[in-house]
Amino acid sequence: MAFATNAVHAGEEPVYTGGASGDVVVPIHLSSTFARKEVDAPTGGFEYSRSGNPTRFALEKKLAAIEGAAHGLAFSSGLAAETTVGLSLLKKDDHVVAFDDLYGGTRRLFNHVFHDSFGIGFSYVDARNPENVKAAIQKNTRFIWLESPTNPLIRLCDIREIAGIAHDAGVRVIVDNTFASPYFQQPIALGADIVVHSTTKYINGHSDSVGGAVVLSDEELFQKIRYNQNAAGAILSPFDSFLIARGIKTLALRMERHEKNALEIARYLAGHEKVREVYYPGLPSHPQHALAKKQMSGFSGMLSFELKGGEAEARRFLANLHLFALAESLGGVESLIEHPATMTHASIPKKDREKVGVKDSLVRVSVGIENAEDLVQDLGQALDAI
Ligand SMILES: *Cc1c(COP(=O)(O)O)cnc(C)c1O
Numbered sequence: 001m002a003f004a005t006n007a008v009h010a011g012e013e014p015v016y017t018g019g020a021s022g023d024v025v026v027p028i029h030l031s032s033t034f035a036r037k038e039v040d041a042p043t044g045g046f047e048y049s050r051s052g053n054p055t056r057f058a059l060e061k062k063l064a065a066i067e068g069a070a071h072g073l074a075f076s077s078g079l080a081a082e083t084t085v086g087l088s089l090l091k092k093d094d095h096v097v098a099f100d101d102l103y104g105g106t107r108r109l110f111n112h113v114f115h116d117s118f119g120i121g122f123s124y125v126d127a128r129n130p131e132n133v134k135a136a137i138q139k140n141t142r143f144i145w146l147e148s149p150t151n152p153l154i155r156l157c158d159i160r161e162i163a164g165i166a167h168d169a170g171v172r173v174i175v176d177n178t179f180a181s182p183y184f185q186q187p188i189a190l191g192a193d194i195v196v197h198s199t200t201k202y203i204n205g206h207s208d209s210v211g212g213a214v215v216l217s218d219e220e221l222f223q224k225i226r227y228n229q230n231a232a233g234a235i236l237s238p239f240d241s242f243l244i245a246r247g248i249k250t251l252a253l254r255m256e257r258h259e260k261n262a263l264e265i266a267r268y269l270a271g272h273e274k275v276r277e278v279y280y281p282g283l284p285s286h287p288q289h290a291l292a293k294k295q296m297s298g299f300s301g302m303l304s305f306e307l308k309g310g311e312a313e314a315r316r317f318l319a320n321l322h323l324f325a326l327a328e329s330l331g332g333v334e335s336l337i338e339h340p341a342t343m344t345h346a347s348i349p350k351k352d353r354e355k356v357g358v359k360d361s362l363v364r365v366s367v368g369i370e371n372a373e374d375l376v377q378d379l380g381q382a383l384d385a386i
Contacts, residue, residue: 003066003183004252011061011245026058028242051230055238059245063203063213066182066248067195070217073229074241078178078198079105080234081212083113085174085194087232088225089142092119096143097136099157100124101150101356103176103198104345110145127157128288134165143172146192148295149179152304152340152364153357154279156288159295163191178202178331183255184298188217201331202301204247205254209240254333254369258301261375262367268376269305274313274383276306276361302330304340304364311360313386314339318363320385323370323378330366335375337365 001009014022034046046052056074063072075081086109090096098110102124114120121140125132133144144166148156163173174194175187181202187195197203199211216222229235236244259282266280278285281292282299292299307313318326324337328344338344341360345353367375 001065006062006065007251008249010065011058026055026242026245028238029054030238049238050233050235053235053238053241055245056236056241059236059241059248062245062248063197063199063215066251067177067188067215068182068186069188069195069215070219071215071222071226073214073222073226074199074236074244075212075214075229076234076236076240077210078176078196078200078212079109081196081198081214082106082109082176084225084228084232084234085196085214086114086120088221088228089172090114090118090120093121093140094142095121095123095138095140096145097123097125097133097141097171098145099127099147099150099155101126101153101155101358102145102147103151103178104340104347106145106147106176108347127162128155130158130161130165133157133162134169137166137169137171141169141171143174143193145174145176147176147179148185149281149292149300149302151179151302152344152362154179154281154286154302154304156281156291156295158291159187159190159192163193167191179302180296180300181251181255181331183251184259184300185296188215190295193218193221199244199247200329202255202258203251203331204244205251205332206243206247207329207332207334209243209247211236211240211244255298255300257369258367259298261369261372262299262301262303262365264372265365265367265375265379266303268379269303272380272383274308274386276308278305279303301367302365303367304362306359307361307363307386309361309386311339311341314361314363316386317382320382321378322381323375324365330364332366333369335366335368335370337363340364 032049060072123136166173172193175192178198195215197213270278280303324335
């Protein structure tokens with residue numbers, strides 16, 4: 001089945017038998033526990049809502065279907081999903097190779113929890129060049145952690161090539177697919193072993209739920225992560241499961257519009273005298289435009305740009321916007337804008353941040369699905385105010 005069909009139907013096929021009411025939308029099952037007739041026969045396989053809930057289960061089927069994978073698991077946040085993957089694959093003194101331009105919270109989890117509490121070693125490399133990844137693999141490396149495109153510099157890495165290098169070395173590959181969304185990029189088909197998502201972003205798409213997902217096809221690994229999800233307990237609530245399943249139904253439509261608007265805004269900014277540089281993979285000037293065309297079916301709705309001024313100019317620009325909400329997070333229907341150096345990436349020490357290229361003049365935009373002309377006009381008047 002094609003993406004848009006799975007997005008609407010997977011996990012929500014109406015049930016007509018056994019006293020069911022043929023719901024077209026999966027009901028929100030709030031019950032924390034499920035009764036059975038006999039001790040060894042849990043009804044429908046459900047026992048207790050942490051270990052399994054029918055609403056969450058429906059969402060998990062949908063998540064797997066839209067990523068082209070066998071299994072999905074829904075977590076209480078993107079970071080809860082990441083934590084549970086870590087718990088499932090790592091033990092003391094293991095090592096991980098990660099892209100150096102990562103979501104700030106992921107880096108904090110790696111450095112201050114996995115490293116400081118559990119002694120896991122991390123090597124951060126510029127994964128735009130797969131040779132850097134290859135060179136960083138050690139005997140105790142357990143997985144490669146990638147984001148593509150990255151946050152906030154919108155850099156890409158060649159998932160297929162890195163998966164080849166990793167698998168030759170017996171190492172797994174995990175891709176945080178939050179920025180592209182499964183509509184534009186399918187890492188499992190490119191050779192990744194596990195996909196993680198912050199469903200808070202594009203997948204839910206309406207800025208009204210925090211959640212995360214793990215999607216994979218490897219049966220043994222799935223059982224292990226599922227076991228740890230139940231053991232550690234970071235599950236998604238029934239209500240959030242409903243919201244995310246609802247959001248996914250329009251994912252294809254939303255992503256098309258996000259991309260169309262982002263391309264228009266990227267072109268506008270690239271031609272503006274107060275803008276030094278625009279980072280958007282849909283622009284032919286993006287150094288990895290060709291890779292984007294090869295491994296993604298679209299360029300998504302995230303872009304960032306550097307103003308010619310510094311932090312003061314960035315602050316003045318941001319304070320003068322009307323339509324773009326100055327807020328962290330991304331992927332919702334409404335346009336959001338933020339200043340990585342003082343907001344999303346403030347937890348990364350300044351010297352590490354600047355080494356990667358996140359400067360004080362950098363602004364990140366999550367382009368919404370509003371009218372593109374209105375958005376361009378708002379950006380234009382705020383740039384005039386600098
Ligand atoms: C937001 C985000 C996360 C973390 O997800 P939460 O739902 O906030 O826990 C991880 N990776 C990326 C790329 C993100 O944007």
